[in-house]
Amino acid sequence: MARQKRFRARLPLFWSAVVTIVVVYLILVLGTPLLTTLMVGTERWIPMPRTLLIMFIIVVLVGIVTHVTTTDKRIEEFKGPVLSFLRGDQDGKWPAWARWGRLAGLIVLPILLGGFVYTQTKPSVTSPTALRIQHPTIPGAFEKASNPFRNPDGTVKEIKVLEEGRVLYQKNCRPCHGTTAGGDGPMARGFRLRPINFRDPGTIATLVEGYLVWRIKEGGPGLPPVSSPADSAMPSWKEELKDEEVWKIILAEYETAGVEPRKPEKLE
Numbered sequence: 098m099a100r101q102k103r104f105r106a107r108l109p110l111f112w113s114a115v116v117t118i119v120v121v122y123l124i125l126v127l128g129t130p131l132l133t134t135l136m137v138g139t140e141r142w143i144p145m146p147r148t149l150l151i152m153f154i155i156v157v158l159v160g161i162v163t164h165v166t167t168t169d170k171r172i173e174e175f176k177g178p179v180l181s182f183l184r185g186d187q188d189g190k191w192p193a194w195a196r197w198g199r200l201a202g203l204i205v206l207p208i209l210l211g212g213f214v215y216t217q218t219k220p221s222v223t224s225p226t227a228l229r230i231q232h233p234t235i236p237g238a239f240e241k242a243s244n245p246f247r248n249p250d251g252t253v254k255e256i257k258v259l260e261e262g263r264v265l266y267q268k269n270c271r272p273c274h275g276t277t278a279g280g281d282g283p284m285a286r287g288f289r290l291r292p293i294n295f296r297d298p299g300t301i302a303t304l305v306e307g308y309l310v311w312r313i314k315e316g317g318p319g320l321p322p323v324s325s326p327a328d329s330a331m332p333s334w335k336e337e338l339k340d341e342e343v344w345k346i347i348l349a350e351y352e353t354a355g356v357e358p359r360k361p362e363k364l365e
């Protein structure tokens with residue numbers, strides 16, 4: 098007890114307030130997550146939610162203000178270092194380091210504060226919260242397109258074409274869409290909007306082939322505004338692949354995924 102008193106008597110009120118805030122901040126940012134990580138037994142660091150952190154810091158600030166303002170003596174003591182910092186070396190008694198230190202502080206503090214306000218208020222890129230239309234209406238030009246490599250009953254005309262399609266698929270699409278079109282290619286995990294699992298009967302099996310031609314040729318950049326904002330990584334292939342190759346890939350894509358395309362509705 099006696100030791101603690103001596104320590105507090107030596108540290109001016111202003112600096113003990115600063116030290117308190119720093120210590121509490123470190124406990125909240127490093128100590129608590131470490132403790133929760135140990136208690137829960139996970140390997141992943143469990144950070145403290147930001148809103149909670151802000152709330153705790155506010156409570157500490159309120160505590161400090163209450164403590165400082167209880168007596169006039171404390172208020173005077175607290176103001177001391179602040180006023181002498183602002184007033185500077187009035188009667189030429191400060192050592193050189195203190196004078197330079199004050200000057201550096203006067204330059205650095207506004208920059209730090211400005212930087213803090215800037216980072217807090219600058220707009221940042223976040224995932225859109227609005228729902229996005231996964232399958233926008235297909236442009237008319239693609240709607241009636243039918244695969245030249247299929248018989249009218251939907252079967253594949255030549256097995257050779259299917260094989261070419263498989264090679265083209267593995268070469269161009271596998272990195273993202275995966276070897277078996279499961280949406281699990283090695284690059285897929287890098288995207289926020291991931292390629293979907295085409296083996297799922299709710300995906301390409303519900304689409305006509307013309308729709309795929311459109312999506313493959315135009316890719317993410319060609320999505321209409323109703324599907325935006327979303328960072329679709331799907332490239333536009335109209336420059337790289339010939340129409341014929343796109344049809345071959347589609348043939349192979351359905352076969353690889355083990356599903357059938359939707360049949361276009363018979364109009365009139």
Ligand code: HEC
Pocket residue numbers: 231232266269270271272273274284288290291292293300301309312313317329330331332334346347350
């Ligand atoms: C760089 C990674 C990447 C490559 C390479 C890629 N895709 Fe995609 N693809 C995506 C992503 C991501 C999506 C989902 C985007 C979305 O929903 O807008 C997607 C969506 C699609 C869709 C639309 C599915 C739907 O339900 O609307 C089709 C069809 C498609 N890709 C086919 C292909 C084909 C064929 C190739 C090869 C020629 C290919 N992709 C190459 C990343 C890729």
